[in-house]
Amino acid sequence: MSFFKIIKYWFTEATHFEGTIVASERIGTRIQKVTIALPSQIAEPFHIGCYIQTIAWGCIPRAYSVATADTRTFTILVSFSGGGAGARFFRDAVVGDKVTCYGPFDDFPYHYGTGRxxxxxxxxxxxxxxxxxxxxxxxxxxxxxxxxxxxxxxxxxxxxxxxxxxxxxxxxxxxxxxxxxxxxxxxxxxxxxxxxxxxxxxxxxxxxxxxxxxxxxxxxxxxxxxxxxxxxxxxxxxxx
Ligand SMILES: Cc1cc2nc3c(=O)[nH]c(=O)nc-3n(C[C@H](O)[C@H](O)[C@H](O)COP(=O)(O)OP(=O)(O)OC[C@H]3O[C@@H](n4cnc5c(N)ncnc54)[C@H](O)[C@@H]3O)c2cc1C
The missing domain is CATH 3.40.50.80 (Nucleotide-binding domain of ferredoxin-NADP reductase (FNR) module)
Incomplete structure (x- = not known):
């Protein structure tokens, strides 16, 4: 798939939803731990190793790995170290704010049964x-x-x-x-x-x-x- 097709897919056809921030906690000086509620309950929590593409201020995509998840919410850890749009969006966001999210995308699975x-x-x-x-x-x-x-x-x-x-x-x-x-x-x-x-x-x-x-x-x-x-x-x- 070409780069433009991937972008078009992400923003038009990929699964997306409007999440609501239900908890936001500062960890030390460099991390915001943010819990986002799904619009409705889903059958199974998001897969282990997946990430979500969030859209800051309606236009700037940033990927975040899902740290914990249940059938109603998921939690991400946002680094302030980059200091860019993603960091500033989640630093300033408050409980109740809406976040457009694309995904989840699975690309870092846990490998079961290797015995190692x-x-x-x-x-x-x-x-x-x-x-x-x-x-x-x-x-x-x-x-x-x-x-x-x-x-x-x-x-x-x-x-x-x-x-x-x-x-x-x-x-x-x-x-x-x-x-x-x-x-x-x-x-x-x-x-x-x-x-x-x-x-x-x-x-x-x-x-x-x-x-x-x-x-x-x-x-x-x-x-x-x-x-x-x-x-x-x-x-x-x-x-x-
Ligand atoms: C699949 C995937 C999963 C990701 N999961 C997470 C996640 O769970 N948590 C998370 O915080 N980020 C994650 N990222 C990175 C995230 O998408 C952002 O790029 C990053 O947080 C910086 O965004 P920003 O807007 O604050 O800064 P930007 O404006 O994007 O970047 C500013 C500068 O910071 C550098 N930078 C980027 N990321 C970091 C970082 N984490 N620490 C220090 N410097 C950085 C960049 O190279 C750039 O020079 C993930 C990226 C990918 C591709």
Whole structure:
């Protein structure tokens, strides 16, 4: 399909709806967690790993991965780091505001039944698709690790939920990596890319999922290539 046909399809024929913001919460200084209600109840929640194309001010499209979903609502994490139209639209939006949404579009599925452990690499809002994938790994009874990069501890989305999951389920390990940590931080420091060192053997036997801005995804991909993780075990969603 040509570029213009894809655009025409998105804005005329693709499934779209008018959502209503029902909750909006600031996480640290860099993320807005926004819950959008669907116009009516649907049979099943949006698929794991899907994204929604929102339209800011009626004309500017921005894609957001669906972090959580039920049959009436879905939640997205909006980064302020880009500082563009999407960030400003969701920063200023209030409960009750309408948002035109296209999709959902499925392009980052969770791969069931491989028997391999799952390793999830994310920075900031890149954690969105992994919120539900981790629950699937727990249900499948395979080991999983979330390596989540953030400049500050206060900017980590779903921190309490991940800590709770790792307490309840020994098969899940949560490794927040803080690059600009306060002196009191006792967890991992630096970037998620640094975490590849020392885990070569485990990564080589795992399915590896990467989600976030291009600089981070290329960094992790390069590190994985360097240690010979097979391509068919690597799944990427690039935010741009
Ligand atoms: C399939 C898909 C799923 C996506 N899911 C999410 C999501 O769940 N949450 C989310 O916040 N974004 C997500 N994005 C990126 C999102 O669509 C926007 O491009 C991004 O949030 C920046 O939008 P903006 O309007 O604020 O800034 P823009 O005006 O689009 O960009 C301004 C500058 O910021 C850079 N930039 C873009 N994204 C980021 C970022 N996340 N952090 C730092 N710098 C950035 C751009 O390269 C550009 O130089 C996704 C993109 C794709 C393609």
């Amino acid at each position: 452990a799952k390793v999830f690499f994310a920075t900031s809002t890149g954690v969105a698709p992994f919120r539900r994938m981790i629950e699937e790994a727990i249900k499948e009874n395979v080991n999983s690790v979330l390596l989540l990069g953030s400049p500050k501890e206060s900017d980590i989305a779903f921190k309490k939920e991940f800590e709770e999951l790792s307490r309840k389920h020994p098969s899940f390990t949560f490794v927040p990596c803080v690059s600009d940590a306060d002196a009191s931080w006792s967890g991992a420091r630096g970037y998620v890319t640094d975490q590849v060192n020392g885990k070569e053997e485990f990564l080589g036997k795992s399915d590896v999922y990467i989600c976030g801005i291009p600089a981070m995804t290329f960094g992790v991909l390069g590190a994985l290539k360097g240690i010979g993780v097979p391509k068919n075990q690597i799944f990427v969603q690039k935010f741009g």
